[in-house]
Amino acid sequence: MPNRLIAACDGACKDNPGPAGWGWVLADADERVTQWACGPPGDATNNIAELAALRQLLSATDPGADLEIRMDSMYAINAVTKWLPGWKAKGWTTASKKPVANRDLIEAVEGLLAGRTVAFVHVAAHREDGDILNALADRAANAAATSQQAVSGTSADEIPQQADSVQPRRRSTPRQAAGSSGIKAKFPGTCHCGKRIKPGDEIAQGENGKWGHPACA
Secondary structure, eight states, X not given: OTTEEEEEEEEXXXXXXXXXXXXXXXXXXXXXXXXXXXXXXXXXXXXXXXXXXXXXXXXXXXXXXXXXXXXXXXXHHHHHHTSHHHHHHTTSBOTTSOBOTTHHHHHHHHHHHTTOOEEEEEOOSSOTTSOHHHHHHHHHHHHHHHHOOOEEESSGGGSOOOTTSXXXXXXXXXXXXXXXXXXXXXXXXEOTTSOEEOTTOEEEXXXXXXXXXXXGO
């Protein structure tokens, strides 16, 4: 289908909340990046960064094209596809009668999705064998979170590579010998970036003593 676009978007947050960034990439049928952009929503939560990435992607793409969006955030996907009707029916309150968080962003995405053909695809995050487009969107988002500057381009090679984005930093800690790439998690948990850690995932201890993804250490 010539009018079908393949895309990925992601959010990043240094501490949660903290300096955040959004990033997205567009690619051709062979998954070669044809356009990308990233920018900072300022200090925000990881969920805000994820929704901001989705809003920015939708704003930058042709609403008449069929769009496949790859994301690693089930929160963002569910918020705009699964939970939204129930929230609206309850006057934008949750099941516990609390105001829905990030309503402004969710409503903005809802408006951008209206009348469009969009397929959301959930992909695993921070996997060496994972989706390449999601990894590039993650790289762009981390670059924006670090620099707090908006940049864009037309080639994957132009996406800034920050030391703490897609490629894990190698750091020696009290429980990690120098030169080691980290240890394997024995139990599920949540990294301070807000994303889940599964048993078997590589983790590392940061300078603050907290354990998380090596890219976030």
